[in-house]
Amino acid sequence: MQRETWINLAILLGLILVPLWAVVMDEPFTITLTTKVVILALAGVGLNIALGYGGLVSFGHAAFFGVGGYAMGVLASHAQSYTPMQIGALEVEGTKSMLIIWAVAIVFSGITALFIGALSLRTSGVYFIMITLAFGQMLYYFAISWPAYGGEDGLSIYVRNGFPGLNTLDPIQFYCICFVLLCAALLVSARLSSSSFGLALHGARQNAERLEAVGVRPFKLRLTAFVISGMITGLAGALFADLNRFVSPTMFSWHTSGEIMIFVILGGVGRLFGPVVGAALFILLEHWLGGISDFWQFYLGLILLAVVLFARGGVIGTLAGREVAHD
């Protein structure tokens, strides 16, 4: 087995053991912190498909994270106020069912990604970065000026949404849901990476012209990857909103896009577990450095600088070595 596989298994084991330890020690805060890691890692797994496999430096993934969050917020707020949504002549009831909310979040973030991708993938390099950023900010300002759903103040949801057979207000049970979804997304990501679609996507990143010469159109590949990526990040947004029982325009902001990108870069661009390690490190540093200094972002910036300069494969790349296919 490759060294990277052992590292991945160790990370997975850590994600099982830490919350178990927290249950035994009665540390619900640790469970919530680990849940946050898992959800943000899920968002990173989504971005990693576009950025790591496809080489698409999207600076607007907060758009999908926010769409997922607002899908949850809008549906749950209508359910808790017992008022249906008015869509044209249609009246649509809200819901507190996680399964329905996830489906809506995935579909809407997928449609958003399809629209943004279809326009922005006609550009490349710095223009692609700027267009994705612009779309993210457009949605951010739209959310701010949307008073029906809280505007700048956001929306509070008083009770966490439900999942059949589980008490989602119990931190460990909600953690289990998020962990299973992360594992499913990692499985999708791994399968995708080694499929002929994924190989062509890697090929498009390395030499798009050559890929066209063997009869594959890079645009279609990239758009598909971008949509899948957006859907996974959208699901993470719905879970994040459920974790906090709160959604606000901040979910759409470029800070969020930057943070998701940091998870991927810190852990290792294109590495399956890169976003998981990146998100875990980010949250731990935020927690730890935040306790030491108010300027914790400054120190985080120094660490990120060190990773970019001296550990270009990220944490996973440094531990596992760089000679890995698709890196």
Next chain:
Amino acid sequence: MTLLNITALEAAYGASQVLFGVNLSVAEGEVVALMGRNGMGKTTTISTLTRMMGMKSGDIQFGGTSLNRLPSHKAAQLGIGLVPEGRRCFPNLTVEENLIVAARDGEWDFEKVAQLFPRLKERRDQLSSSLSGGEQQMLAIGRALMTNPRLLILDEATEGLAPVVRQEIWTAIRTLKAQSGLSLLVVDKSLKELASVADRAVILEKGRDVWSGAPADLTADITTRYLGV
């Protein structure tokens, strides 16, 4: 039967015109050598016919379909396989993955490519960037064959390779000619090898086709005047 027919092809890099009415045809199963000194328009002709580069005017017909307005991936899907100058394999994919990326239904699959180049089978799990120049060239040819083309274009396929490896590539090209019935358009600097494998040669001079005929008819006068040898 004519597979590829290029008529009065003109192409330019911005304001600088490179092709001035090139005519070129390749019949089914024919091996055509495209010759000329450096900078005479061989690679530009190939880039234009594979639709990697736009054309100013002229007509390109392939298997009865006009390529004039098609994007390059459509041209490849119609059956034009290109082994580009400089090989350009996907560096961070393994040998097998480089081949899978290009695979389309047809007689050429991994096993058949491995029969032609057994070394690729030995190196199947290695990254293509870790291969020697000769092995990368074999991979580039294998990748083009995996698209199951009707016309295989080899642009400087033996350039920069050791003499022993160069012979291996020429042997493979002869095997392809003898066993596959593929049409081949070959650009190379080795006049002797080209003459031994080609059914017909076309010489380009300053963006125009100036001579066409059987390799046996290439006299010393023609090679000195147009090829500088």
